[in-house]
Amino acid sequence: MLDQQPKHSLFIFRNHLTDDFIESLLDDYVYNGIKVYLFTMDSLKEYEDWDEWKEAKKRKLFGWWKVPYQTDYQGASVSFIDGKVTNQQIYDYVCHHTDFPSKLYEAEHSPANQHLIISAGAGTGKTTWMIERFLFLKHMGMEDLFFHSAFITFTHQAAIKIRQRIIQRFRDYYEVTYQPIYLKWIDEVKHLHISTLSAFVETLFEKAGIHQPIPVTEKLRSFRKRKKELMFEAIREYTQVSPEAFRPFTKTPRENLVELLLKMNELLECQYLGSLFHVKLHFGNDQVGFAPLAKFVLKYVHQHLETEKKELKQWEIQDVVRYLERMVVMKRLKKKWNLRYLLIDEFQDVSPVQVDFLFRLQLATQCTLTITGDAKQSMYRFHGTEYTSFSALKKRLIQQGESVTTIHFTKNYRNTPRLVQQLNTLVMKWGNQLASFPASIYDQLQSMRPIGNKNKGIVFGPFAMGYAESENQAFRQLLEQLRGTDTAILVRFDYQIQEVIKQCEQLGFFCERSRLGNFYRSLPVREMYILVRFLLFPENPSFAYALHRSSYGVNTLSNDQLIEQFEPDQKVILSLLEKQPDFIYWRQMQELAQRKPIFSILRMIIKDLSPHEVYSQRFLTRMKTIHPNRDIQDFVKEARARRMEYQMGVEKLFYLLRKHFSKSAATLYGMERVLRKYMETDDQEMLDPLSTEYTGHRFHVMTIQQAKENEFDHVILPYTYDPLVSDSRTVVFLHKENEEWRLNYRFLLSSLLVRNTYFMEREPQEMKEILGEEARLLYIALTRVRKQVFVHAIEENKRSNLPNTWMDLLKMGE
Numbered sequence: 001m002l003d004q005q006p007k008h009s010l011f012i013f014r015n016h017l018t019d020d021f022i023e024s025l026l027d028d029y030v031y032n033g034i035k036v037y038l039f040t041m042d043s044l045k046e047y048e049d050w051d052e053w054k055e056a057k058k059r060k061l062f063g064w065w066k067v068p069y070q071t072d073y074q075g076a077s078v079s080f081i082d083g084k085v086t087n088q089q090i091y092d093y094v095c096h097h098t099d100f101p102s103k104l105y106e107a108e109h110s111p112a113n114q115h116l117i118i119s120a121g122a123g124t125g126k127t128t129w130m131i132e133r134f135l136f137l138k139h140m141g142m143e144d145l146f147f148h149s150a151f152i153t154f155t156h157q158a159a160i161k162i163r164q165r166i167i168q169r170f171r172d173y174y175e176v177t178y179q180p181i182y183l184k185w186i187d188e189v190k191h192l193h194i195s196t197l198s199a200f201v202e203t204l205f206e207k208a209g210i211h212q213p214i215p216v217t218e219k220l221r222s223f224r225k226r227k228k229e230l231m232f233e234a235i236r237e238y239t240q241v242s243p244e245a246f247r248p249f250t251k252t253p254r255e256n257l258v259e260l261l262l263k264m265n266e267l268l269e270c271q272y273l274g275s276l277f278h279v280k281l282h283f284g285n286d287q288v289g290f291a292p293l294a295k296f297v298l299k300y301v302h303q304h305l306e307t308e309k310k311e312l313k314q315w316e317i318q319d320v321v322r323y324l325e326r327m328v329v330m331k332r333l334k335k336k337w338n339l340r341y342l343l344i345d346e347f348q349d350v351s352p353v354q355v356d357f358l359f360r361l362q363l364a365t366q367c368t369l370t371i372t373g374d375a376k377q378s379m380y381r382f383h384g385t386e387y388t389s390f391s392a393l394k395k396r397l398i399q400q401g402e403s404v405t406t407i408h409f410t411k412n413y414r415n416t417p418r419l420v421q422q423l424n425t426l427v428m429k430w431g432n433q434l435a436s437f438p439a440s441i442y443d444q445l446q447s448m449r450p451i452g453n454k455n456k457g458i459v460f461g462p463f464a465m466g467y468a469e470s471e472n473q474a475f476r477q478l479l480e481q482l483r484g485t486d487t488a489i490l491v492r493f494d495y496q497i498q499e500v501i502k503q504c505e506q507l508g509f510f511c512e513r514s515r516l517g518n519f520y521r522s523l524p525v526r527e528m529y530i531l532v533r534f535l536l537f538p539e540n541p542s543f544a545y546a547l548h549r550s551s552y553g554v555n556t557l558s559n560d561q562l563i564e565q566f567e568p569d570q571k572v573i574l575s576l577l578e579k580q581p582d583f584i585y586w587r588q589m590q591e592l593a594q595r596k597p598i599f600s601i602l603r604m605i606i607k608d609l610s611p612h613e614v615y616s617q618r619f620l621t622r623m624k625t626i627h628p629n630r631d632i633q634d635f636v637k638e639a640r641a642r643r644m645e646y647q648m649g650v651e652k653l654f655y656l657l658r659k660h661f662s663k664s665a666a667t668l669y670g671m672e673r674v675l676r677k678y679m680e681t682d683d684q685e686m687l688d689p690l691s692t693e694y695t696g697h698r699f700h701v702m703t704i705q706q707a708k709e710n711e712f713d714h715v716i717l718p719y720t721y722d723p724l725v726s727d728s729r730t731v732v733f734l735h736k737e738n739e740e741w742r743l744n745y746r747f748l749l750s751s752l753l754v755r756n757t758y759f760m761e762r763e764p765q766e767m768k769e770i771l772g773e774e775a776r777l778l779y780i781a782l783t784r785v786r787k788q789v790f791v792h793a794i795e796e797n798k799r800s801n802l803p804n805t806w807m808d809l810l811k812m813g814e
């Protein structure tokens with residue numbers, strides 16, 4: 001039908017449609033994996049209901065638009081192959097008169113070797129577009145694209161999602177075309193590097209390494225625990241070498257000092273400044289002499305760590321970056337990995353040193369960069385991120401003679417028209433009034449979602465817990481109204497997650513929280529630990545009582561009974577436990593544990609006692625007692641979910657323990673030690689989430705950072721009155737002055753506000769930065785929602801002049 005066969009897409013304008021034409025569109029193109037965009041002035045009614053059309057549209061391989069009649073184009077018939085627009089007039093006409101996403105189309109079909117920066121607001125389809133762009137490159141014939149490309153995003157979870165989405169797209173193609181090539185591509189996706197920037201750096205290191213065959217995982221460490229230990233050690237030494245200087249801190253818990261110093265150290269590490277700090281880093285002065293203490297400790301940690309790393313032949317990620325940045329290494333890397341495409345999502349969260357690294361990498365490998373992000377969503381300032389990362393990279397590429405195209409998408413596919421309208425007003429005001437909220441005319445978005453009158457965008461109301469009874473009631477009603485829908489409660493700080501979960505449960509509603517890294521602190525692990533300790537120390541009354549109260553025990557004794565009969569030698573606990581119905585069973589188990597393999601004993605106990613059942617039943621009974629008048633439907637669902645989670649937790653723990661003891665004998669003693677160690681230190685392991693069949697009744701609860709890669713039908717923001725700028729918040733940041741770094745800090749020491757000289761100089765500027773940062777976080781929260789966002793608001797009499805709460809920021813939109 002056409003002189004040249006498209007490889008990826010066909011944009012076709014036809015005045016008059018015939019059945020033959022339509023069939024050939026499907027047979028010749030869509031069923032061969034070509035995306036077709038059809039525009040016509042003819043009627044589409046008789047085709048739109050065809051199942052084949054609907055299916056191809058659902059799989060994003062076919063789209064059609066009715067264009068208003070225009071005499072000039074009556075006999076016109078044009079086709080644009082793989083994005084090459086050969087009739088600008090008709091192209092402009094159809095784009096103007098339809099909702100065709102022309103910007104996305106043009107960007108997707110840009111020349112394969114063009115560096116692209118897509119800088120656009122939330123919900124404009126950047127991540128979705130990046131995947132389509134990748135499909136374009138693949139269809140255009142880069143056979144080994146998977147081996148020569150890397151996708152970078154900000155979190156491990158986001159990387160997993162991108163891989164799933166690419167596979168899903170190939171699956172879509174396969175479902176429409178039945179061509180085996182898509183199955184082959186699905187299989188090949190495993191070769192595509194998709195990861196966070198740190199994991200990408202590790203891979204580069206492995207590829208460029210001269211130190212092989214040592215696996216990179218054994219060479220790279222975070223030394224997190226070791227740094228903490230070294231800090232305690234350094235403080236101890238400081239108290240001896242400078243006891244006078246330490247005097248102001250003698251009453252401060254060492255843990256607090258270490259926490260603050262770890263924060264400072266992390267900042268330096270984010271700038272990869274570790275090895276340079278004694279040359280270029282200044283600490284200023286303060287009224288209590290914290291500066292010399294900080295300098296001493298950080299230097300001590302750094303020096304000791306350097307020596308230890310050399311001895312152990314181990315590296316930290318920042319050492320690797322410095323190593324890789326050397327041109328000679330980069331060149332060797334290029335020989336080992338011909339990296340041709342580097343695609344980076346969420347670029348606003350890339351720090352200046354990382355920008356520098358990526359620039360050098362591009363220079364050495366000559367790879368083509370595709371970058372997407374939104375400066376208004378930059379949220380890791382405490383990691384040294386600047387919202388200026390786009391312009392910094394672009395400037396350096398241009399200076400190097402590279403050509404870079406920047407594109408702004410302005411159509412929003414996520415939020416309702418009402419919400420987009422409200423956001424446009426807020427963004428404009430924040431852009432005008434807050435120095436570090438980067439907004440431009442491209443941030444005035446247009447919602448592509450249908451106008452519905454039910455969905456109101458931002459809704460203000462007394463939706464919060466634990467305040468006045470009227471608020472509790474409004475909050476309860478809201479939860480009741482949103483029960484079973486896709487709703488997230490978003491908070492600013494980690495500790496607020498626990499608060500929300502607790503308060504929702506008091507009202508009889510349940511939450512699904514992010515599971516990242518909390519496996520070893522979950523109930524099945526804690527209770528297994530209690531069981532192991534009990535078996536190991538049979539005569540210890542505290543362990544016996546803890547077991548009795550756990551899901552393994554009969555829980556017939558109460559704390560009150562214990563207090564009543566309390567005696568200091570604790571023997572009374574054992575004698576009370578002896579009278580409980582499961583006493584003989586536990587004696588037998590303790591005795592067996594001395595003789596039999598520990599895994600088989602634990603398995604036997606679980607089989608005998610079904611702790612998951614016990615836990616779930618006790619939970620249900622408690623809920624029914626606390627809320628006697630409530631419909632128990634949700635309680636039953638929650639009990640079922642908890643039973644499943646408990647069971648999965650036990651199975652996972654068995655798997656991990658078996659893995660741990662695969663090369664050594666498992667003893668009770670060894671198991672107690674291993675469990676204790678992991679419970680104290682592991683913050684990586686997570687329990688796999690349950691399917692929505694189990695958790696559909698739960699509300700999601702998470703911080704805004706955790707919510708970044710998600711979207712929900714509804715969002716609740718219960719904390720909107722916390723002061724953004726307050727003395728109780730520790731502030732630590734770095735800034736550069738004449739090529740030298742300065743550490744700025746402010747924190748509360750007992751009731752004394754400690755500020756160093758640099759901080760005082762920059763305080764006004766810093767307060768503006770904080771406001772900008774908070775507005776950016778709030779922007780992310782508001783844009784995670786498809787329909788409505790419920791914001792805690794109360795009647796206020798007086799308003800402050802300067803914005804200092806999220807509510808103040810929100811009121812700027814009125």
Ligand SMILES: Nc1ncnc2c1ncn2[C@@H]1O[C@H](COP(=O)(O)OP(=O)(O)OP(=O)(O)O)[C@@H](O)[C@H]1O
Pocket residue numbers: 101104121122123124125126127128129374377413414708709711783
């Ligand atoms: N061309 C499109 N047509 C219809 N819906 C789209 C299109 N592109 C994206 N979407 C939908 O819009 C929503 C937002 O898309 P996406 O997450 O890619 O946006 P984003 O710009 O990366 O968002 P953010 O910056 O907030 O992370 C998703 O639900 C996605 O499925």
